[in-house]
Amino acid sequence: MKKGAWSEEEDIKLRAFIYRYGHPNWSELPKLAGLSRCGKSCRLRWMNYLRPNIKHGNFTKEEEDAIVALHNKLGNKWSMIAARLPGRSDNEIKNYWHTHLKNRSIPKDHQIESKKEQVGSFEPAKAYNEGCMMNIANLINNQDGIRRVSQSAKGWNDFAQINNQDEVGILLAVLSSESPSSSSTSEPSPCLLGGSDNNYAVPSDVTSQSFQHMTEGFWTDPPFLTDNESIISSSDKVFSPLGSTDGFISQDSFQEDLMDDVILWSTMSSYF
DNA sequence: AAGCGTACCAACCGCGCAGGT
């Protein structure tokens, strides 16, 4: 069973197979597709990288704000957060959170108290001066902390800087910057139809270019969510990328749920 | 140019849950 980075050839095989047959059974898929990978690995590669319309890098300010707001609301429920950010995988959001957004979201006092709980009476400055970074790391039952601290003493400098920052930000839940009508399709995917619809032929040259004609949500949106439904169906309903699984929530509950996080309701005006 | 430290991300691992028998 092969591990590690995926080759272009493997990507093409996986993409072509799923494009034609869907993925009714991940554990059987690699064998049928001629891949020396486990089903989990195939699923991960598909969900995080090969899936059509998946976006990479360059998170917009709106996406960042949405992630921060949603994380404050949902916690580490990355799949739920990803479900509200079209084109982003849970893995990518999780990585982005840990590398860019984590310190911005956690209130300063909570960071300090949390660290105090972890290390007892530990004093960063004193310990730093005593040059006992590995001992500090061992005190913390947090492998990422150990990893970072043990990499270099600068780790605690970073921590000190975080504590000095007053960046308990305003939590803005700016919804998707894209038009809701562009994020769904009336055409059901072959996967949703059962995954074996041979009417969907594999293009002779299966590359990422082959999927550009597909609209956002082709592989992920429920088939009943059509373009017409995705905007506004009645006066008291609103399209909600952040909303319930059926694509709609009432305006009342929408406001009730999100006002706690300081919503800029005005940014939603374009959706009404 | 070389060595080192850091940040980042793709991918792996283990666990829990759901559905089937």
Added chain:
DNA sequence: GACCTGCGCGGTTGGTACGCT
């Protein structure tokens, strides 16, 4: 109810690109 299997999720890690000295 017990067991099995497949799937999805969240935590973690290895590899590497990049920047600094």
